[in-house]
Amino acid sequence: MTTRKILAFLTVLALATLGSCSVESENIFNMFEDVKITFHDDSDYTVTDYRKYNDGDSVHISFTITSANKDMIKLVVDSTIGTGATNGKREFALKESERRSYTGRIRFKIQRDGKATFRIYALDDMNVYMGDGYKSVTVEGAPSYTLLADRKVYRPNPDKPELPTFYSIAKGKAYTYAEGLANAADIDFGIYYGVDTTISNLGRVVYNLYSTTTEPNPYPAFDISNWEKRPTLFSAMIESSAASIFNNSLISSSRIEEEAKKQVIDQTHTDFDTYAKAIKADRMFYFLTPEGKYGALYIKQNTIDANGDDYLSILTKIQN
Incomplete structure (x- = not known):
């Protein structure tokens, strides 16, 4: 048999073999088409595709x-925040009469700024995914609070008057003592300090904060007697799970206020005397401004800059 005839024979054999095979697996592009979903516009609060809401608004x-x-045996309501991280999942069993068609309504209030996407999908009797109709809805909470990150507030040093040691929450800005008088109406607190004398933390800076209303002035090296006073109040320091609370719980104006009101907010200053008890990284305070706005002050770092000057790196969240 010549080479040409051998190649022709092999080609015919291959085609015959392929022709005898049947494709039995489902096509991934249409295997979930049995399930359909329709979102209804049947109230003033409904969303059928995308809708923006204000903090506290009802959503249907x-x-x-x-x-x-x-048959659909279970339904799953799956919601994700804008980053794609899982935010919540709820599943419930369907009655026998509901397994081919089910109509329902999900109700909740917006208490998170930013976008969240909701999918509703079915599971069969083997708990296998059946489809979501290739549809979802997205709700967006309009901005209701302001986050200001990584502001530096320095330990005061009379020999370095250029260091910003007073802070305005609303402005998101730290001020030097020289700038303080002109900006006193905006300044919520200043930093003062001591030095730890215990053996375990000997010589470490002990940070405290104080409202300019505090009497007597806890840092008399900076005379603020002629400043306009801003009576911002603070809670006791939150030591446990501060990062988780700040990042995951304080996610809207209403949630900030709910959490803040669980605390007593009546302090004008702290008076820690050891590093172990004092303000440091991963600590937090709630505050209440004279305008009645609640917020939280989170300490990201207590550290030293390239010039050897001590400072606190802070983040704040405040209601709009």
């Missing part, structure tokens, strides 16, 4: 989900 997600050829 009204829907009908159907399956043409197979």
Whole structure:
């Protein structure tokens, strides 16, 4: 047999073999098409695709989900925040009469700034995904609070008057003592300090904060007697899970206020005398401004800059 005939024979054999094979697996591009979902516009609060809400607004997600050829045993409501991280998941069993068609409504209040996407999908009797109709809805909470990150407030040093040691929460700015008089109406607190004398932390800076209303002045090296006073109040220092609370719980104006009101906010200053008890990284305070706005002050770092000067790196969240 010649080479040409051998190649022709092999080609025919291959085609015959392929022709005898049947494709039995489902096509991934249409295997979930039995499940359909419709979002209904049936109230003043409903969302059918995308909608922006204000903090505290009611949200309705009204829907009908159907399956043409197979029973739906469970429904899952899956929500994710804008980063794609899982925010919540709830599943519930369907009654026998609801397994081919179910109509429901999800109700909640907006208490998170930013976007969240909701999917509703079905599971079969083997707990296997059946489909979500290739649809979802997205709700967005309009900005209700302001986050200001990585502001530096320095330990006061009379020999270095250029160091900003007073801070305005609303302005998001630290001021030097020389700048303080002209900006006193905006300044919520200043920093003062001591030095630890205990053996375990000997010589470490002990940070404290104080409102300019504090009497007597805890840092008399800076005379603020002629400043306009701003009576911002603070809670006791939060030591446990401060980062988690600040990042994951204080996610809207209403949530900030809810959490702040769990604390007594009546302090004008702190008076720690050891490093172990004092203000340091991963500590937090709630505050209440004279305008009635609640917020939180989180300490990200207590550290030293390239010039050897001590400072606190702070983050604040405050209601708009």
